[in-house]
Amino acid sequence: SQQGEEDPQALSIQEGENATMNCSYKTSINNLQWYRQNSGRGLVHLILIRSNEREKHSGRLRVTLDTSKKSSSLLITASRAADTASYFCATDFEGAQKLVFGQGTRLTINP
């Protein structure tokens, strides 16, 4: 399957701690994106990282991409209750011409 696999499936941390989620894939990609989904709502785009990039930042978010290991990670620093959501990686596999979403990581921030 070309689908990215996310790890862990669920993560529960205390407010103020950092949260790290990982996404692994099996074939070459053009780009990889991260999205957030609040319960039962639409997805919101967080960051896009291209295959020739290694790291990108956006506010409290940091995304890394290691194409040699075929993996990406999303770090959320100083977590807040409002960060509680599901986080998905979406990969643009070479030749696929579509975005393929992983199963997601369900993040819970405890006050």
Add this chain to the structure above:
Amino acid sequence: KAGVTQTPRYLIKTRGQQVTLSCSPISGHRSVSWYQQTPGQGLQFLFEYFSETQRNKGNFPGRFSGRQFSNSRSEMNVSTLELGDSALYLCASSLSIANTGELFFGEGSRLTVL
């Protein structure tokens, strides 16, 4: 700028019926993609339309179809509904072809098949 609008937000159908879902993309966006989201299968790609042409299609039976109009609005249709079609159907629009950039999602249409 208005976001992506999906209608209806909720609907209940019975097996064998058919359903049409609508998606109005962000103004100026030419690509509309559809995804099915279920707890067991996650987000599954249905199809993408770009400038009224189906650009790509996922692994769904022929009961699932779609189209895009000249104003970029899109509809998807599911005929002969089955219980397993119960899902959140998400539409996303983008400026260019979907896999190259950011997708903007609507809130979804939640379909329940009884």
